[in-house]
Amino acid sequence: MSQIAKRSIAIRNHKTSISLEDEFWSSLREIALTERTNLKDLIAEIDSQRAHANLSCAIRLYVLDHYRLRAPMGSAF
Template identity: 45%
Template sequence: MSEAQASQDASSRRVVKHSVIIAGHRTSVSLEDAFWRALKDIAAQEDVSLAALIARVDAGRGEANLSSALRVFVLERIQQRRLID
């Protein structure tokens, strides 16, 4: 693995905290940078804001932790794409 690839891999694993407003309440969500990038891509594909996408996942997460629910959402979306392709 090259030094550039190792640096990019480390950057993707870095946990980043973002503040979002969900149902009128501000909350913080900590996710690895790779998941934030994936969520932003999905939001752009669906032509919705990142906050709207997170709110949608939040509304359907039940008792799950929001960060975990977002990771599972991204994973399931990637798996769906692989089945379609």
């Protein structure tokens, strides 16, 4: 069972806490590396473009979309 980790981060001088499962934190760090950015800047970008009130939800959907776009065509989920 995945543990939920809560982390505090400052986004544009605003402190907030984000609760995500360990797998999402790992995936988010991996995405930041592939996009040649840091975790804080990636989260700030997700925050600026989110359509959901909850930042944790927006991050989960971002990670899901990231890997869906890279999945081979025709693969089933």
